[in-house]
Amino acid sequence: MRLVTTPHLVQAPVVEHQVVAKEVRRLTLYSPQIALDAMPGQFINVRPSSGHDPLLRRPFSLNRIDSRAQTVSILYKVVGRGTEHISHHQVGDKVDTIGPLGRGFSISGLRGKLLLVAGGMGIAPMYPLASKLCASGASVTCLYGVRCAEDQAEVRELAELGVKVVTASEDGCGAYQGTVAGLLAATLGEESFSQAFACGPQTMLAVVKEMCVKACLPLQVSVESMMACGLGVCLGCTCPRAEGDMFWHVCADGPVFSAQEVSL
Amino acid sequence: MASQSLMQTKIASLSLQSPLLTASGTCGYSQEFGRLFDLNHLGAIVVKGITLAPRRGNLGTRLVESPAGLINSIGLENPGVEDFISGEMPFLRQQKIPVIVNISGNTLEEYGALAARLNEVAGVSALEVNISCPNVKQGGMAFGANCESAAAATRVVREHSTLPLIVKLSPNVTDIAAIAKSVEAEGADAVSLINTLLGMAIDVDKQRPVLGNIMGGLSGPAIKPVALRMVWQVFKAVKIPIVGMGGISSWQDAAEFILAGAAAVAIGTASFVNPIIIPEIHRGLKLYAEKQGVRNIAELRGLAHQS
Numbered sequence: 001m002r003l004v005t006t007p008h009l010v011q012a013p014v015v016e017h018q019v020v021a022k023e024v025r026r027l028t029l030y031s032p033q034i035a036l037d038a039m040p041g042q043f044i045n046v047r048p049s050s051g052h053d054p055l056l057r058r059p060f061s062l063n064r065i066d067s068r069a070q071t072v073s074i075l076y077k078v079v080g081r082g083t084e085h086i087s088h089h090q091v092g093d094k095v096d097t098i099g100p101l102g103r104g105f106s107i108s109g110l111r112g113k114l115l116l117v118a119g120g121m122g123i124a125p126m127y128p129l130a131s132k133l134c135a136s137g138a139s140v141t142c143l144y145g146v147r148c149a150e151d152q153a154e155v156r157e158l159a160e161l162g163v164k165v166v167t168a169s170e171d172g173c174g175a176y177q178g179t180v181a182g183l184l185a186a187t188l189g190e191e192s193f194s195q196a197f198a199c200g201p202q203t204m205l206a207v208v209k210e211m212c213v214k215a216c217l218p219l220q221v222s223v224e225s226m227m228a229c230g231l232g233v234c235l236g237c238t239c240p241r242a243e244g245d246m247f248w249h250v251c252a253d254g255p256v257f258s259a260q261e262v263s264l
Numbered sequence: 265m266a267s268q269s270l271m272q273t274k275i276a277s278l279s280l281q282s283p284l285l286t287a288s289g290t291c292g293y294s295q296e297f298g299r300l301f302d303l304n305h306l307g308a309i310v311v312k313g314i315t316l317a318p319r320r321g322n323l324g325t326r327l328v329e330s331p332a333g334l335i336n337s338i339g340l341e342n343p344g345v346e347d348f349i350s351g352e353m354p355f356l357r358q359q360k361i362p363v364i365v366n367i368s369g370n371t372l373e374e375y376g377a378l379a380a381r382l383n384e385v386a387g388v389s390a391l392e393v394n395i396s397c398p399n400v401k402q403g404g405m406a407f408g409a410n411c412e413s414a415a416a417a418t419r420v421v422r423e424h425s426t427l428p429l430i431v432k433l434s435p436n437v438t439d440i441a442a443i444a445k446s447v448e449a450e451g452a453d454a455v456s457l458i459n460t461l462l463g464m465a466i467d468v469d470k471q472r473p474v475l476g477n478i479m480g481g482l483s484g485p486a487i488k489p490v491a492l493r494m495v496w497q498v499f500k501a502v503k504i505p506i507v508g509m510g511g512i513s514s515w516q517d518a519a520e521f522i523l524a525g526a527a528a529v530a531i532g533t534a535s536f537v538n539p540i541i542i543p544e545i546h547r548g549l550k551l552y553a554e555k556q557g558v559r560n561i562a563e564l565r566g567l568a569h570q571s
Contacts, residue, residue: 227327235326245320
């Protein structure tokens with residue numbers, strides 16, 4: 001576990017804090033250093049309060065990396081005390097942030113048809129990834145599973161990049177009725193891709209991996225874990241290795257892994 | 265040159281340029297933090313606990329936050345002593361500050377073998393002996409849980425090592441001062457305290473313990489009053505120096521531990537929240553010492569005990 005790049009410790013001012021879907025918000029922070037160094041798939045570690053409670057920072061995948069505006073954004077839902085504190089931030093407030101952290105997606109040299117698979121908040125890292133992939137001339141499809149229509153974020157923005165977005169929802173509000181795994185099975189039956197990227201709940205990632213292995217489709221997964229330091233020091237965020245009985249550490253070895261390296 | 269020597273202190277024969285250390289397990293083997301600040305601002309590096317054989321650590325969830333605290337059950341994940349020596353010591357040896365290696369064993373033989381092996385390694389300045397691990401030959405009770413087994417672990421390390429020995433005490437005992445006396449009697453050069461307090465959390469949705477290992481060690485600001493009280497008690501009981509730790513997250517906290525009797529203090533969980541907190545605490549503590557008009561920080565040690 002060694003840091004890939006030297007992270008920046010910054011007090012980043014909030015430049016925008018939007019509600020983008022039901023309970024889903026995007027927090028945009030001004031940080032020239034992080035915006036310059038960040039790569040799709042990397043994360044930032046945000047301190048929710050300057051006090052002792054909640055104590056730890058919260059890790060978030062980067063949802064926007066804007067090197068021109070020198071900003072980075074996170075996409076989040078209020079699920080606990082950390083995100084509750086973060087949700088109160090207003091434009092101009094300074095947010096204690098460390099980043100960029102972790103290893104992002106491997107995207108160099110990728111061409112042809114590429115597939116993104118997102119479940120729920122797993123949509124967060126897809127925009128900066130798709131942005132790079134589309135800019136290099138790839139044809140990108142995004143399968144996006146949501147619980148209901150109101151949870152849906154990013155569909156228009158991804159489409160504007162040129163991504164073909166297909167939504168799956170069990171309540172029937174999406175183009176496909178069912179889970180994103182069902183949609184993936186249907187898609188892989190009709191089309192072939194040269195690389196897939198997935199982010200979402202662990203159970204979804206396990207199913208996606210299984211399908212991609214069957215389809216001989218190389219897959220990169222962005223894994224989520226509870227973290228204390230985010231720097232590869234505390235060894236708290238484990239993900240079992242596919243081979244041997246040792247662990248990866250999500251913050252420093254990941255959060256993005258080649259699916260064949262991890263046991264999901 | 266008064267300001268330069270102001271923060272210098274000693275733990276047994278170890279000269280430290282600052283009384284601030286990293287707590288074992290909270291700075292890895294120092295390379296990560298070395299990218300964020302100049303490690304030479306530290307008094308010493310105390311590395312993540314080393315065992316004889318590599319350990320993969322515990323399965324399942326290893327961390328859970330609690331009010332002003334963190335409960336962890338990492339399970340001593342480490343590469344083992346040989347890979348530590350070949351993989352980590354070359355970097356550590358280049359630093360200009362002392363390197364204190366934390367060792368853990370499941371048997372007395374393992375403590376002895378670790379002490380003997382590290383005794384011949386260049387760049388190791390001292391050993392910190394973690395006696396909070398279970399004694400597998402004695403029913404799994406922690407070595408640090410009673411005076412006899414704490415003394416036995418200290419004795420075996422003392423027999424195999426000429427390095428300064430700091431014995432790290434567990435707070436999960438009835439009388440920590442008695443344990444401190446027993447390790448002092450076996451030749452410990454210093455004691456460090458406290459290790460984490462045993463705790464747990466339950467997931468009310470799953471109706472199961474959160475941590476894969478069920479129980480874990482509580483650290484962070486929540487435990488500071490307990491740690492401070494124990495440093496106070498041990499200071500009254502022993503003559504050897506004390507390295508105080510447990511929830512220190514500001515220079516004021518560090519000053520409290522020194523006033524209670526600590527010769528040096530270690531910063532742990534607070535570094536997870538703010539990885540450059542040690543240089544920040546150093547600056548605050550130095551200003552405090554200057555304002556107190558002392559020529560050396562050691563003059564403040566134990567002052568709160570004055571009647």
